[in-house]
């Protein structure tokens with residue numbers, strides 16, 4: 001007579017990812033038909049620099065520029 005409800009307890013499936021979801025931060029700004037770079041670029045290796053609170057840093061060569 002036991003008709004146990006087993007709604008829960010499904011095994012398998014894709015693991016649910018929790019936590020931070022990184023979104024592409026907008027380094028480009030579209031104005032009309034041209035793109036504008038919002039981020040600074042490194043003067044040494046011309047890659048995009050990371051925008052910190054009070055400084056810009058280059059992840060490639062380690063160049064740092066204060067704001």
Ligand SMILES: [Zn+2]
Nearest residue numbers: 042045058061
């Ligand atoms: Zn650099």
